[in-house]
Amino acid sequence: MWERSPDETNASWNAFCMYRDYGVDRGILKAIALNGISRTRYGVWCKWSAKFDWVKRCGAYDVYLDGLKRAEREREYGEREKMYQKITEKVLSIVEKRLAGFDPEELTQSNVIDWLKNSIDIERTIFGKAHAADGNGSGDGKPISGQLEINFVQDFEGL
Template structure:
């Protein structure tokens, strides 16, 4: 069965040609524009339009085209998300390669805090949680402590846990030295 915007039974080739022009004008469609384009009278076009239900056919065609457009956009968004996810994973792998070569002892306390904060936020986002769980302030010194229990809960990566444990031990040693002075 033909769609309503295709040639209908009993519709002449000329009437359908005029309808196609009318249909394809979209929001700017008018019988007078079709009349000028084809050199036919608006009276004839009005008769064809009424007899073959052009307004309703165009309404259904417009709805169909809108649905098709939305489906296409959804598919394009899906492809974009997949492409971005692949690119992000490639970038993450490059960063992890670089991170494995870093010696945490060569990182400043500011660097360590920044890396820890980013790691926590990424994990929380990936688990659908808010990233605003704590406020971290620093000016070269660690001012806020992080408990190992929280760290173990928040960080799944063994290397990251070891790095944070070393950071806490180093902070505690520095704190003990400054308390003894």
């Protein structure tokens, strides 16, 4: 739809491309000014815009570009999710090694519960399952959004 129409002249096609490439807040006067074209061409551009349906074509082009951007964001999100999963596996492996080295008599019930809760919370956050009712105090039940921060404590140094 945003491709060149068979009856579109070189001049009208070039004008359309300048208008199209201006972006979502485009306008004929804006495109003319940006490209250093005389304002006397405004009337001609308006006629071309009506004849070749510039607004509709640019709308379709904007939807197309948005689809490309969304696909890229989804691809990046998938890659990031895989990376977070690998990090979680490494952290759980470190915790497992650390726990194996402890004398069971040295572990308190509180330590074990805290480690377990933190591990579950991290995993739920990574996989998008954390909700406000899970412990941030608001109790609204909405998913928690934001950046996950993992701090490695001294207990993990040297492993």
